[in-house]
Amino acid sequence: MREYNIVITGVGGQGILTAANLLGWAALHAGHKVRVGEVHGMSQRFGSVIAYVRFGEDVYGAMVPEGKADVILSFEPVEALRYINYLKKGGLVFTNARPIPPVQVSMGLATYPTLDEMKKIVEEDFGGKFMAFDAEKLALEAGNIVTTNVVLIGALSQTPGFPLSEEGIKEVIRISVPPKTIDVNMKAFELGVKAAKEMLGL
Amino acid sequence: MAKVTDIVLWDKPGEKVLLLGNHAIARGALEANIAVYAAYPGTPSSELTDTMAAVAEKAGVYMEYSTNEKVAFETALSAAWSGLRAMTAMKHVGLNVAADTFMSAVGMGVEGGFVIMVADDPSMWSSQNEQDTRMYAKFANVPVLEPSSPHEAKEMTKYAFELSEKFKHFVILRTTTRSSHARGDVVLGELPEEIKTGKRKFGKFKKDPTRFVDIPAHSRKFHPLILEKIEKIREELNNCPFNWIEGKEDAKVGIIAPGLSYSYVKEALAWLGVEDVKILKLGTPFPVPYGLLEKFMDGLEKVLIVEELEPVVEEQVKTWAYDKGLRVPIHGKDLVPRVYEMTTRRAVEAIAKFLGIETPINFAEIDEKYEKVSQIVPPRPPSLCPACPHRNTFFAIRKAAGPKAIFPSDIGCYTLGVLPPLKTVDTTVAMGASIGVAHGLSIATNGSLAEKEYKGGKEKQIIVATIGDSTFFHTGLPALANAIYNRSNVLIVVLDNEVTAMTGDQPNPGTGQTPHGPGKRILIEEVARAMGADFVEVVDPYDIKATYETIKKALKVEGVSVVVSRQPCALYRIGQMRRRGEKWPIYHVIEDKCTGCKICINAYGCPAIYWDPETKKAKIDPSMCWGCGGCAQVCPFDAFEPMKEGE
Ligand code: SF4
Ligand code: SF4
Numbered sequence: 064m065r066e067y068n069i070v071i072t073g074v075g076g077q078g079i080l081t082a083a084n085l086l087g088w089a090a091l092h093a094g095h096k097v098r099v100g101e102v103h104g105m106s107q108r109f110g111s112v113i114a115y116v117r118f119g120e121d122v123y124g125a126m127v128p129e130g131k132a133d134v135i136l137s138f139e140p141v142e143a144l145r146y147i148n149y150l151k152k153g154g155l156v157f158t159n160a161r162p163i164p165p166v167q168v169s170m171g172l173a174t175y176p177t178l179d180e181m182k183k184i185v186e187e188d189f190g191g192k193f194m195a196f197d198a199e200k201l202a203l204e205a206g207n208i209v210t211t212n213v214v215l216i217g218a219l220s221q222t223p224g225f226p227l228s229e230e231g232i233k234e235v236i237r238i239s240v241p242p243k244t245i246d247v248n249m250k251a252f253e254l255g256v257k258a259a260k261e262m263l264g265l
Numbered sequence: 266m267a268k269v270t271d272i273v274l275w276d277k278p279g280e281k282v283l284l285l286g287n288h289a290i291a292r293g294a295l296e297a298n299i300a301v302y303a304a305y306p307g308t309p310s311s312e313l314t315d316t317m318a319a320v321a322e323k324a325g326v327y328m329e330y331s332t333n334e335k336v337a338f339e340t341a342l343s344a345a346w347s348g349l350r351a352m353t354a355m356k357h358v359g360l361n362v363a364a365d366t367f368m369s370a371v372g373m374g375v376e377g378g379f380v381i382m383v384a385d386d387p388s389m390w391s392s393q394n395e396q397d398t399r400m401y402a403k404f405a406n407v408p409v410l411e412p413s414s415p416h417e418a419k420e421m422t423k424y425a426f427e428l429s430e431k432f433k434h435f436v437i438l439r440t441t442t443r444s445s446h447a448r449g450d451v452v453l454g455e456l457p458e459e460i461k462t463g464k465r466k467f468g469k470f471k472k473d474p475t476r477f478v479d480i481p482a483h484s485r486k487f488h489p490l491i492l493e494k495i496e497k498i499r500e501e502l503n504n505c506p507f508n509w510i511e512g513k514e515d516a517k518v519g520i521i522a523p524g525l526s527y528s529y530v531k532e533a534l535a536w537l538g539v540e541d542v543k544i545l546k547l548g549t550p551f552p553v554p555y556g557l558l559e560k561f562m563d564g565l566e567k568v569l570i571v572e573e574l575e576p577v578v579e580e581q582v583k584t585w586a587y588d589k590g591l592r593v594p595i596h597g598k599d600l601v602p603r604v605y606e607m608t609t610r611r612a613v614e615a616i617a618k619f620l621g622i623e624t625p626i627n628f629a630e631i632d633e634k635y636e637k638v639s640q641i642v643p644p645r646p647p648s649l650c651p652a653c654p655h656r657n658t659f660f661a662i663r664k665a666a667g668p669k670a671i672f673p674s675d676i677g678c679y680t681l682g683v684l685p686p687l688k689t690v691d692t693t694v695a696m697g698a699s700i701g702v703a704h705g706l707s708i709a710t711n712g713s714l715a716e717k718e719y720k721g722g723k724e725k726q727i728i729v730a731t732i733g734d735s736t737f738f739h740t741g742l743p744a745l746a747n748a749i750y751n752r753s754n755v756l757i758v759v760l761d762n763e764v765t766a767m768t769g770d771q772p773n774p775g776t777g778q779t780p781h782g783p784g785k786r787i788l789i790e791e792v793a794r795a796m797g798a799d800f801v802e803v804v805d806p807y808d809i810k811a812t813y814e815t816i817k818k819a820l821k822v823e824g825v826s827v828v829v830s831r832q833p834c835a836l837y838r839i840g841q842m843r844r845r846g847e848k849w850p851i852y853h854v855i856e857d858k859c860t861g862c863k864i865c866i867n868a869y870g871c872p873a874i875y876w877d878p879e880t881k882k883a884k885i886d887p888s889m890c891w892g893c894g895g896c897a898q899v900c901p902f903d904a905f906e907p908m909k910e911g912e
Contacts, residue, residue, distance in 0.1 A: 065535075075647060084283075087448050088266040091283045099283070099448035104308030104391030105767060108678060109872045110647030121535055123414070123528035125447030128536075128609040130626045145642045148635040163886065165645040169866045169876040170686065173643035180641070188634045199888075208888055239266040 064095075066119035067226050068127040069219070070149045073138025074163050075107040082136070082212040083114040085239060086219075089232045090118035100125030113146055118226075136219050138211065139163050140195060144181050152190040155222055157259075159198040159215060194262050201254040207244070210251035217255025221263060229256065270319040276461055277453055284451045286444045287312035289415040290382060293422025294352055295324055297378070298457040300466040301344035302328045303337040305739065306768035307356030308391040309445040310384035314354055315769055318780040325463040328780050330771050333696070333739040334359035338366050338381070345379035346477070347468025350426050354382035357396050358695065362740070364401070367435075369479050371405050372487025374433040374494075377468065378426030381407075382438045384445045387573055387606035391442075391767075393676065393695065395604065397574040398439045402551045406495040409437040409551045410507065411524030415449035421507055421548065423454075428501070434494050439550075441573065443606065444525050495552055503556035507548025510561050516543040517566040518620065523550035523578050526571045526607050533612035536625050553581040562586070562593065569619045570597040573607040648681055651873040652839070652893035654832035655679045655760050657806040659689040660869055660899065662729050662758060665816040670727035671706055675699035675741075677733035678767045678834075679760050686870040689731070697740025700748055700757055703730035707753035714752035714824060727820060729756045734775040735765035737789060749797050749825045756819050756826045759789050762834035770837050790829050799824030806830045809898045839891050850892035850907040854883050858904035869899045 069086065073079045080101050087099040095118035102112055115127045129148045137143030137158035150156065160178065167173040178195055185193040196218070202211040213236060220229045233252060240248050259265075272282050273292045284292065290313050294302070302321070304314040314330070321328035327344075331337035334355040344351035355363065360383050367381075383401075386392040402409035410425050412418035422438060429436040459466060475483050502508060520542055522530040527546045534542065545561040547553065550572065562568070570579045579597035586595060600615040601607075610628060617624045649656045659682045662672070674680060674690040675698065683690035692702050710726035712719045732741050737759050748755060765771040772778035777786025793801045800822040804812045812830060819826040842849060859882040865874050866883060873889035874896060876882075883904070885896075897905040 074645065076650075084266065084448065087283050091281065091450055097283055097448065097450050100443065101285075101446045101448070102390060103311070103446055103769075105647050105678070105681070108647040108650060108681065111645040121532070123532045124525070124609055125443055125449070126608060128532075128613075129628065130631050141642055142645075144638060145645075147638055148631050163889075164875045165643050166648060166686075166866070166870055166872060167645075168643050169874070170863075170870075171876075172685075174641075175643055176641050184638055188637070235266055 064119045064226055065121045066117060068132045069116040070127050070132040070135045070146055071114045071116065072135060072142040072146050073112055074142065075109045075112045077138040078209065078212040079112050079114050079138060082216060083116050085216065085232070085235055086116045086227070088239070089227050089235045090116070092235060093227055093231050095119055096122055098122050098125040111142055111145055134219060134222060136215055138215065140178060140181060141175060144176065144184065147185060147189055150185070150189050150191045154191045156185050156191055156193045157215065157218055157222070158195045159211060160195040161197060161199050196258050196262060198255065201258060202251055205251035205254055206247040210248055213248050213251040214255035214258070217252035218259035221256055221259035221265065223263070269316060273316055274320050274323060274456070275453060276456055278455045280453045281450055282453060283448050284415055285312055285446065285448050286412070286415045286418050286440055287446070288316055289419040289451045290422050290438065290440070291316035291320070292451070292453065293419035294380070295320070295460050296419070296454045296456055297423040297426040298350055298459055299326055299352055300349035300377070300468070301341055301351040302326055302353070303331045303340035304354040305331050305334050305337050305359060306765055306771045307359045307384070308768055309386055309440070309442045310354045310356050310359070310382060311768040311771070312445070313382060315771065321780055323463050324460045325465040327465065330773065330779070332774060334363040335366055338363040342366070342370055342375070342379060343470070344468060345375035345377045347376065347470045349377040349466055349468040351377060352380045352382065354384070356392065357383055357385045357398050358392060358394065359383070360398060360401055362696065368405055371407055371435055372484060372491050373476050373479070375429060375435065376433065378429040380422065380425045380429060380436050380438055382440065385439060385441045387441055393693065395574065397577065398437065399550050399577040400575055402437050402439070403577060406491045407435045407437055408495070408498050408502070408549060409439050410548055411439045411550055412444055412548070413525055413527040413546070415444070415447060416451045417507065417548070418444060419451055424506065428498070432494055432498055434498065439524070441525055441606065499552040499554055500556070502549045502552065502554035505549055505554065508554060508557055509546050510543060510557065511546060512543045513541055514543070515564065516541050517564070519543045519545065519561060519565040519568045520616070521545040521547060521568065521570040521578060521582065523547040523572050526573055526612070529607050529609050529612040530571050530616070532609045533616050536609070536613055537616060537622065539616065539620065547578065550578050551581070553578055553585070555585055558582065558585060562591065565593055567594045568596065569600065569615065570595065571601055571607070571612055571615060572597070574603065576603070646684055648684065648870070648872050649678060650836050650891070651871050651889050652835035652891035652895065653678070654762055654806040654830065654835065655682060656687065656869065656871065657809050657895050658731070658758060658760055658812060658830040659687045661806070661809050661812040661816055662731070663687065663689050665813050666727050666729050666820060670729055673699045673702040673706065673728065673730045675732040675736045677736055679731055679733060682731070686867050696736055697732070697744055699730040699732045700741050700744035703728050703755040703757065704744065704748040704751065704753045707755045711754045714754065725754060728754070729758060731758050731760055734759060734761040734763065734789065735773040738774045738787070742792070745793065746796055752824060754823055756816070756828065758816070759827065759829045761789055761829050761831040762837070763831065764834050764837050766834040766837060770834070790827070793827035798827045800826035803829045803831055806832050807893055807895070809895065835891050835893065851887050851890045852892065852894065852896060852905050853885050853887070853908045855904050855906060856880065856882055858902050859883055860902055862901065865896050865900055865905070869896065871896055
């Protein structure tokens with residue numbers, strides 16, 4: 064495989080960098096050349112955040128170029144739309160469904176688009192697929208809201224053509240999280256897998 | 266995925282790991298048997314410093330968080346003078362702070378290897394400007410190495426120490442945000458015995474005033490020596506393992522790609538499907554090794570230089586070509602933008618234009634569609650965290666000083682006070698500048714209390730400067746001395762959150778903690794008192810009313826007032842509580858009491874509070890509330906209260 068590109072987006076503080084790092088390690092263990100691009104510092108303070116995970120034989124830079132993301136994995140719906148220019152034609156947008164309205168929206172200075180509007184843009188203008196599901200609810204079901212990122216990764220692992228094995232990712236999660244949270248994380252992963260299977264009709 | 270601090274010390278040569286560029290550099294320094302490391306944190310360089318702090322004791326390295334880049338530079342430099350391998354790191358603007366020492370000491374050279382890691386931030390993701398450190402390198406005649414991948418960053422670090430030692434000269438290791446904050450596969454090398462056993466190394470300083478005292482008589486000898494050294498280094502770099510020629514040997518077109526641009530060029534060529542080119546991969550953008558350049562240029566009919574920011578390589582290549590009488594067209598900044606960071610797209614577009622071919626996808630079409638989308642996507646700039654003590658301090662300052670006051674501020678999380686609804690930041694320039702600017706504004710508008718002409722009083726322009734604790738020690742101190750000494754009329758509020766928050770919670774003199782254990786804590790209020798400030802008090806920003814009243818009181822004082830607003834950084838505090846498994850109160854809105862006045866949103870702006878357009882009431886996102894109780898203090902209708910157990 065020459066390259067596989069994932070763009071992860073969301074709001075600072077949602078565990079985006081952890082998710083990117085987990086996927087990076089899973090790709091490394093699978094024998095790929097890997098690049099993970101992150102943002103640090105000021106941009107992380109509850110602002111919009113983007114991280115990149117790329118792997119394959121032919122990866123060099125840490126940023127996914129516009130029009131080249133196989134998947135956009137988003138922790139917050141409007142953040143998927145903000146970076147939609149990265150999606151390749153036929154690419155997939157997977158997003159957590161619960162909006163976190165930015166302060167500007169609360170202050171009445173901007174409006175927040177609906178999920179239907181977003182879906183329309185992704186599918187009609189960018190030729191992609193849009194799927195939203197309540198990953199946070201599933202994380203709570205698994206036992207802890209902080210496992211939302213693991214739910215999303217579980218879902219990601221089921222997308223058509225995804226090159227990393229479910230087992231490989233789970234193994235990295237197992238050795239990365241604090242020992243007493245392994246079960247919760249595994250459950251979160253499974254719930255993500257299940258949700259994706261349903262959505263994708265697998 | 267093991268802990269980074271473990272990986273960096275792993276005695277597993279040949280093991281392939283995923284490391285951040287900055288972590289890879291730390292590993293490189295350890296593989297090079299570094300003895301002393303000193304730095305002031307600055308994004309995007311900070312993780313290198315934090316990693317060194319975390320492993321220093323085990324590796325027998327002396328490590329310190331210095332109060333600013335200049336003293337960090339001097340600490341490391343002195344170690345290198347004493348024959349030890351030493352390193353300092355900073356962000357690009359940090360080199361401006363260290364520049365005084367840097368420019369003067371370069372002629373003195375070093376004994377042990379001395380590596381200055383400078384992290385540039387093209388596109389200014391977390392910085393106040395965009396400057397190209399390679400210009401400094403050229404200015405000072407210091408070689409600069411620039412990695413194209415995390416693995417190369419590690420290898421280059423080792424090489425940088427060797428190069429420095431060989432020529433007894435400074436060496437700059439330059440990264441950018443995208444190399445410092447990129448993870449990639451890195452193959453671990455051997456760790457020296459001393460690092461493995463944690464043996465601390467000590468040096469010896471040999472006195473030589475003709476070398477270490479830069480009085481004019483001595484310095485006059487330095488300058489020609491520096492020029493001689495840099496030309497010798499240029500020669501040496503013909504054989505540098507990070508410079509090479511690749512691609513089609515008999516190609517008619519060539520591309521020169523320094524540093525990280527090499528990775529973008531490789532990717533662009535693959536995407537474009539172009540194979541008929543020769544590439545000069547340059548790990549040393551300054552000085553460009555002419556021997557290698559000559560070999561590369563042989564047979565070429567046109568050349569493109571793809572480099573980020575300033576035309577540093579381009580100017581060297583063009584000058585060289587002119588002197589050689591070479592008539593080959595050399596392109597660079599005419600096709601590659603000079604501002605903002607390099608991207609694969611930029612490389613693709615430049616190369617396509619250079620070769621007269623089409624780009625593989627239609628970027629203009631994406632842009633056009635995206636333009637429409639960006640209209641409907643609401644902005645989400647970074648904001649002060651929930652429960653951030655700075656929000657309360659700003660809120661109190663705004664209320665006490667009124668809208669006509671001027672608010673000079675500084676570099677740190679609190680710069681975010683510029684955004685609505687707080688809008689309590691009118692100027693930020695550079696580290697420590699808030700106090701200097703506040704003083705200058707006061708002199709310009711009020712005059713100095715030391716002047717015979719001073720009238721003050723009636724139309725006094727209220728000026729309230731804000732500065733963080735770490736910044737205060739960094740460069741706020743001389744500015745405070747200046748303001749007190751020259752008697753301006755300002756209020757300086759030190760936002761003391763007991764940690765250097767924005768760069769990742771590093772300690773500073775105000776915390777008294779060092780990587781080796783407790784140092785000595787220096788209290789800001791004591792410093793201000795000792796300096797002779799006219800009013801000094803400490804407040805708790807979680808008590809908004811008390812903070813407001815103290816500020817009111819301070820504003821009545823003529824002269825320099827200092828209010829220290831002290832409460833730990835919320836992100837830091839919550840992180841610690843989470844680790845200890847502790848809980849904190851979560852607030853909620855009592856619907857019946859909320860009148861929908863929106864003060865909590867429009868004047869206070871905690872990100873955990875949002876507006877529910879259906880009920881027309883404020884609401885709190887429980888996953889974001891960090892329980893400071895600020896909302897309960899600003900709400901005129903008592904609509905906020907902590908949730909009870911089980912609610
Ligand atoms: S990191 Fe700390 S200082 Fe910075 S905004 Fe968050 S709470 Fe405030
Ligand atoms: S208590 Fe109120 S102000 Fe403090 S973090 Fe929670 S919602 Fe924000």
